[in-house]
Amino acid sequence: MSSATTKRPEACGHENCGSRRFHVGDDGFTYCDRGHQQSERGTVVAEDTGEFVIAGRKARRKDSEAESTTSRASGLSGPRAFEHYLLCLQLVLRKQLRWLIETKKLPEELETLVRDLWALRLQRLRTRVSYDSESETDTQSHYFSSQSEGETFASEASARNRKQNRTRIDGTPNVLDTLALCYMGTLLLREPVLVADIHRWVSDGELPYYHAAKNVPIGMRERLPPVYQELLEPTLLGKPEKLQNHVLEVLASLNTEFGIALPPINYPLILYRWMRALALPIEVFAATSRLARLLDIAFAFTLDAKLGTKNLVLRYPEVQLMAVLVVATKLLFPFDDNKRAAASATAMDALAMNWSAWTELQVSQTTDGDAGRPFRYEEALDYSQTDVLGASEHQLDQYMDWCEHNIASEDIRERGKAGRDADFRRILFGMFPVREDGTTRRDDPGGAKLSDDVEAEQLRTVQAALQARRIVEQPDPGQIHASGIGGSYRRIKTAGELEGPDKVFYERASELAGLSLDAMVKAVSQIERKLQKHEEKVRKGGED
Structure with missing residues (x-):
């Protein structure tokens, strides 16, 4: 006598629903x-x-490999589904641009530049779409309209194996591409926007990236096949190096196919921003500029660097600038306590930094900044029950705000059983609004001014703590540490050698440059090696 085994139905896979009815x-x-x-x-x-x-009884047919790129609800598949996905992604790109223009006050020309870059990006997808009777220019304008859904594709997707499907998806534009295009547009406009800025805005939930599908109307999302819907739900952005690498990949692709080259970064404005954030004396600005000219560093992307070379980390202009800034600071204001003398009262090294006072200010700024900023995506996902029990009221409010913005949804479906209660849901949402009218989630008009005031106060404190060095116009031959610039210069090869003020300085520098501490140490070491080779070359020329 055999007993029949009842197989439980599969759970609903929509947004972790889990229902089996x-x-x-x-x-x-x-x-x-x-x-x-x-x-x-x-x-x-x-x-x-x-x-x-x-x-x-109803039998459910298993999906074939070709149906992973087909939406049964709309019938979109093949080129038509791909075109519809591009329209959805384009809408996300426009939302990102409007946020940059309206919130960060970037020029309106940014949208025009990014539109042209997006059109070039679409040029690479000719083999995956068919234009029918449309001209190339009309098609590009149609793509960036996001007001209508094209009917230019007539072919249907045929059966493909899994490897071919994976290859096609790997070459599909995604939300990370839109971030790279936005950054490239700001670079073309010579705006002092950093990759670290883009990464921070994404992590704070301000710039649309995570749950990008929420920026697309539900009617458009439902017509997408599951494989394209997944592309609108990107995974964790990771470290800023990932975004920097992707920007370099997109730029290299456009350079190879269309000959596009980005200009150098607007380093004077970026250097000014970093000096205020690090509370450094004005002498560092001049020293950084002179050192860059001496080493012939243009602060531009390096596209011809080969994998495995030592200068691979210096491919990015922002890393180049920060590495030169660190070397210039170490030359003028060493982190040790050795007594040094200056050649004159007007020399660049005539003053000495009080690194103990500087370290206290930087540590306090980091602590206050972490307490006041909103939840980041990675932190919220790692928030455990223990963290919730030990959180303060303010932290719980921040966590609930994050959940509301990233998890909760007020989308009202019009079809099926849920559509029967659509009117009731609208009334219910109106009776219990999430927040009062007229309030915003993250808008803080006084936040930027407060940050500027804090930086100005820290800069005044550091300037007041500067000490004058002893003046020795003609030092004795046997006198040690007679010259301040380069005297007893300490080169650091690994992050484990850092301690005290130099460790805090390297950490702050790597944070501002969007780089890991190990990579920052490596970049600074490579600039020091360049400077050493230049010095040896000058000495050999003098001897000859």
């Missing part, structure tokens, strides 16, 4: 008890005979 709606689609449409289950069509029909 399903029913067939009036439109023929299958819905879970929470109203989520199960497009992979297909439709049930029955002839209306006027009789009461008792439904029997």
Whole structure:
């Protein structure tokens, strides 16, 4: 006697719903008890005979490999589904641009520049789309319209193996590409926007990236096949180096195919920003500029660097600038306590830094900044029950704000069982709004001014702590440390050698440059090696 084993139905896979109860709606689609449409289950069509029909067992056909790029709800597949995905991604790009222009007050020309870069990006996708009777220019304008859905594709996707599907998806534009295009647009406008800025805005949930699909109307999202919907839900951005590498990849691709080259960064404005953030004396600005000219560093992207070379970390202009800044600071204001003398009262090394006072200011600024900033995406995902129990009221409010912005949804479905309660849901949302009218989630008009005031106060404190060095116009031959510039210069090869003020300085520098501490140490070491080779070359020339 054998016993039959009942197989439990698969759970609903929509946004971690987990429901296992399903029913067939009036439109023929299958819905879970929470109203989520199960497009992979297909439709049930029955002839209306006027009789009461008792439904029997239903067999669900397994998806084939070709159906991973097909939306059963809309019938979009192949080139038509790909075109619709590009329209959705383009809408996300426009939302990102409007945020940069309206919130960060960047020029309106940014949208025009990024539109042209986006059109060039689409040029690479000719093999995946068909233009029919449209001209190339009309098609590019149509893509950036985001007001209509093109009907230029007529072919349907044929059966493909899994490897071919994966290859096609790997070459598909994604949300990370839109961030790279936005940064390239700001660089073309010579705006002092850093890769670290883009990364911070994304991590703070201000610049659209995580849950980018929420910026697309639900009607457009539902027409996308699952494989394209997944691309609009990007994973963790990771460290800033990942975004820097992707910017370099996009730039190298555009340079190879269209000959596009980005100009150097606007280093005077960026250097000014960093000096205020690090509370450094004005002498460092002049020393950094002179050192860059001496070493012939243009602060531009290096596209011809080969993998495995020692200068690979110096491919990025922002890393080059920060590395030169660190070397210039170490030359003028060493971190040790050795007594040094200056050649004159007007020399660049006539003053000495009080690194103990500087370290206290930087540590306090970091602590206050971490307490006041909103939750970042990575931190919120790692928030555990223990963290919630030990959190303060302010931290809980921040965490709930993050959950509301990234997890909670007020989308109202119009079809299926959930569509029957659409009017009730609208009334319910109106009776219990998440926040009062007129308030915003993250707008802080006084935040930028407060940050400027803090930096100005720290700069005044550091300037007041500067000490004058002893003046020795003609030092004795046996006198040690007679010259301040370069005397007893300490080269650091690994991050483990850092301690005290130099460790705090390197950490702050790597944070501002969007680089890890190990990579920052390596970049500074390479600049020091360049300077050493230049000095040896000058000495050999003098001897000859």
